[in-house]
Amino acid sequence: MGTPIDHSAHYEFPAATVHAALVDPEYWRERLARVGGPGAAVENATTGAGTIDLHMKQAIAAEHLPSVVTNIRPGDLVIHRHESWEPLVGDRAHGRFSAGVDGMPGKVEGTFTLAPGRTGTVVEIDGEVEVKIPFLGGKIEGLIVEQLVELFDAEQEFTAGWLGRSDS
Secondary structure, three states: OOEEEEEEEEEOOOHHHHHHHHOOHHHHHHHHHHHOOOOOEEEEEEEEOOEEEEEEEEEEOHHHOOHHHHOOOOOOEEEEEEEEEOOOEOOEEEEEEEEEEOOOOEEEEEEEEEEEOOOOEEEEEEEEEEEOOOOOHHHHHHHHHHHHHHHHHHHHHHHHHHHHHHHO
């Protein structure tokens, strides 16, 4: 059993506007360039009628990692990330995400739910981090969840700016 991820992102924009950004490859390229870390890139993006399926690469420089991680896996962490979004149905959409790190026995998986909030739109993030390293796995999972929440917050801030720019 891994460590849960339970987070939400709030936007002062209608669901259709938020969803349109999330299925726009240009949004993703710019988002990764701004908040994805060194060498972050979209490796592959497939779009359809209101859908997107992305494979991305991100990295966390070794100097930004705690020693519990660098002792197990020296060097930068290269993260392979997958995210997909389904079409907007009414004012709701669903997505999935997963991630793995080169040389680490673990995974991150979860779902997104985009829906109306009290004001604007909310994206609920529900997932789990699992690291299969005896005695240290739980501690590393907790560190990963902390880093993911920071990343989700940075992505939310970028998205709000992107939406505000395209709204004006």
